[in-house]
Amino acid sequence: MITFAKFFKVSLTAFAGLALSVPAAEAPKHIDVKQLSKKVEDVVVPLPNEVFGALNKLGGVNWREYVRNDKGSNFTERPRIALLLGTVIADGFIAVQAEDAPTVKEIGQRVLGLAKGIGVGNSITPHAKAITEAADKRNWENVRRELDRTQNSVQSAMNEVHDEKLSQLVSLGGWLRGTQVLTTVVNKRYSDEGAELLHQPDLLGYFQTRLAAMPEFNMKLLQDIQAALVEVRPLIDVADGRIPAPAVKRINEITARLDEAIITKSQ
């Protein structure tokens, strides 16, 4: 893959022409979406900081409350490591929101350790180093970018060794942790706008489909997550996007329980 950094090194050419760009050609003002596929197979899962950024705009969030620097358990089962890896990367984004440099650096090392545990450590060693350097300089934009690159590199490396399902579990772990924190924040100070950020039914459907295609990972934790997503779906799949406070509370309870299960060894 051509990374953005690599691209920047080589792309000082040929852009001037774009300054002459023109408004987009007239597009239909309306299309019949029923003719489009209902399946969400080709999805780019949003990063946790996409939703955190939107949440931040609704009012000051004390992100330090949500920073987690517990090193957590070590696992040998690769699906569990993948889920935990996604969760820890999400924790990295939370630590960046909190501008907590020591935790960011610890998380960078934790991610490296987990990636090694799953056999893709080499792909992210440079990113872990870059995270540490950017955190030392308190360059939070660079830390965010490196966290994105870290996740991307880990998942690309997994795919190269035909571990696409593990790659999807990384995304799922990140989504669950992000949703847990989102619901905790909104639960504390409910607003319609905050709750609306949970309106992600297609994304949830994507994860359900992917989990259903992983029968070989016969693990109680994955079965619990599948069951939990079935329960969450009607709570967020509301036509007008208005998700009431009791639903937010329930989703928070569910995702908190799953998060605990992901990071501890009892499962």
Place this chain on the structure above:
Amino acid sequence: MLFPHRLLNRASFVAALAFLLVSPARASVDDAQSFALQAAEPYVKQGFQIREDYWGGDLGAGEKKAVRQQLFKGNEYWFWMGSEIEKATVSVHIYDSEGKLVEQPDSWQKGHFAAAHVTPTGTGSYFVIVTIEQSPEDRTHWALVYGFR
């Protein structure tokens, strides 16, 4: 054909052989991605964070593809499309879940580059429609990246 780039490398031994055969296609999608990133470059200075992940594929002239993307109200998004076929003309447009065009008027297209700008009025799924409007090739590789702030 449509795939998030991570789906490009899949399958087992048989596919390893296949991979050798399709690797030129992979290279072309990567080339298309480099053009999409080229379109995105000026927006980084405006505070947009460009995702590492992207969509890509190939289409015939006049063909469209729809990809769905979760967008969050409160954020602002740009989607940038590029192709390595310099004589191609591409376009990208964004619709909400009801099929209503929602992009901002500063969305633009120029030859084998195009971009669409959206500030979602609601959180949910949106349709990003990519089109190869014209191309001298039977199949034209394209890539779509996005950024937010």
